[in-house]
Amino acid sequence: MLKRERIRQTLQQTKQRRKNQIPVVYQLKINLDCASKATKEKLLRLFLEAKWLYNYIVADVDNRLNDDAWKLKEVEIKVGENLERRKIENLSSQMKQSLVERIRWNLYALHKQKQNGDKTGKLQFKQHVNSIPLKQFGNTFKFVNRQKTKVKIQGIKKPLRVLGACQIPEDSEIAKAELVRKPSGIYLFVTCYIDRDKYTEAWEARKSRKSVIKPRVWQTFDVAAGIDFKPAGLVLSNGLKLEWQIEETKRLKKLQRQLARQQKGSKRWYKTKQKIAREYERLTNIKRDVINKTCSLLYRYKTVCFQDDKIKGWKDGYFSKSVHYSAVGTIKRRLSDSLRVSTVAIKSSVPTTKTCSRCSSQHDVSLSERIFRCPVCGLEIDRDLNAAINMLKKVVGLDRPEVKPVEWETAARIFRGNPYILVSHTT
Ligand SMILES: [Zn+2]
Incomplete structure (x- = not known):
């Protein structure tokens, strides 16, 4: 032949x-x-x-x-x-x-x-x-x-x-x-x-292994959620709040100072540079984990809605603004691309932060104000939560939902392994 x-x-x-x-x-x-x-x-x-x-x-x-x-x-x-x-x-x-x-x-x-x-x-x-x-x-x-x-x-x-x-x-x-x-x-x-068939066989065997690994259930929540993204976290319309603490480590800052002192192109300079690259790789890994875990939680909702682009007021002194910003972008893109959850993007011109989520009257809020106070109905609420509720109202027409125990438990389980994510509840 x-x-x-x-x-x-x-x-x-x-x-x-x-x-x-x-x-x-x-x-x-x-x-x-x-x-x-x-x-x-x-x-x-x-x-x-x-x-x-x-x-x-x-x-x-x-x-x-x-x-x-x-x-x-x-x-x-x-x-x-x-x-x-x-x-x-x-x-x-x-x-x-x-x-x-x-x-x-x-x-x-x-x-x-x-x-x-x-x-x-x-x-x-x-x-x-x-x-x-x-x-x-x-x-x-x-x-x-x-x-x-x-x-x-x-x-x-x-x-x-x-x-x-x-x-x-x-x-x-x-x-x-x-x-x-x-x-x-x-x-x-x-x-x-x-x-x-072998692949699925192995998977089945792993699932049914007694006591070692419990068969996993993909827990879903049969509700919609509005999401207000911040540079370093997000707030859901039910009050669930995630904060990411991916920060420049002390070591990284030290290395950067060291690099500035050293002669450019020297052997030591290259060594420091390599160490810095390693620190950044670690940060990237943490970020990827944060993104994966956050998406894993958000996929469980029936519908999620978020505002298209809202970058104003994001210029406070975060080092990792770029890190966090790209994390938010990735999450938004993944949600939009995913077939597991339906997404609604709300135009950035819709005034979600200005509107009172209880009586729908509009008031200007300064950027530094973390709490929204309504002079008409007397509502006092976290400003991001207020925005998230407005998004949900706009899309689904629902009123303010509460966090269900199952959402709490799932969030706790997902984020357990990552110390860089802080889960809390705002009202
Ligand atoms: Zn009001």
Whole structure:
């Protein structure tokens, strides 16, 4: 049989098999403490060479992006004003091939954007390349032992120790991986295909395991809720209040002061910079957890309504304004995209803060005033809660709801594990 035919046949077989499989990505951490200095350097070199290769091709796409691009053994890089030659020694040809493919994809995406009428420039140079595709399991990477604690990566002589491979089910089909560099270390993201029925089987077995894990019930609340977003939290129309305390840590502030003192470009400066990057990664992880947990609570409502854009008054001295702001944006987007909950966005022109939620008269409230006082009916209420109730009234026409015990319990259960979220009740 011809080689080409053989390849086509395998491709077709894979396609058939994939129909009954589920892709799952596992994140494994490479344990660099056990690796020798030479191995570590080699590993980091991969990312550097990937950057060189990427930028070299991007610099002259028309001539350099051809079918032989992956055979490049030497590239030119810009050092100051001059061009210098650098050898590509550690990247295997398969890695190069997939990097070249990535450039093609980026070009294609750019082209699509242009078709949609967006303004696009050329493909940009990269300051860092932080991920390297490893396309073929068994070739670019493989597990050396049965316990999957050691992984061999093409081009690196010694196998590397990895943590977390025990998550990969025994009989799953490992397809590809990606070598990812983060401030906290180097990770291997492994994509596996698991048979659909086996996947559900394992899940059922896990659910019915006695006493260890109780079968989980997705608790829903059969009511609607209005949400008033703040820079660092939100208030629901039933009085449930979430506050996020993702703040610049003392350590981060100290490191930033240290960085300012050090000479730019020196060894110590780079070291501090890396430490700062790690702190930021930690903050990002916390933020992601906050977003996931908050959405998990909000998904349980029947309908949620919130105001489209309300950024005014958000300029108090929060460091993490940007952090929190993007968190609110992500939550809003996720809610709108989700099929689990119906969402209603209220126009920002609707005066939700000015209106009294009991008698509907309107009064101006200054931004510093945390409590809304109505001179007509004498209502005294938290201003954010007042706004949230107005949103609910506007959409569903309901009056002020109370927090039900089940909502309380669920909120307590969801946020139990995260000390950065404060749950309280306002009236
Ligand atoms: Zn009133």
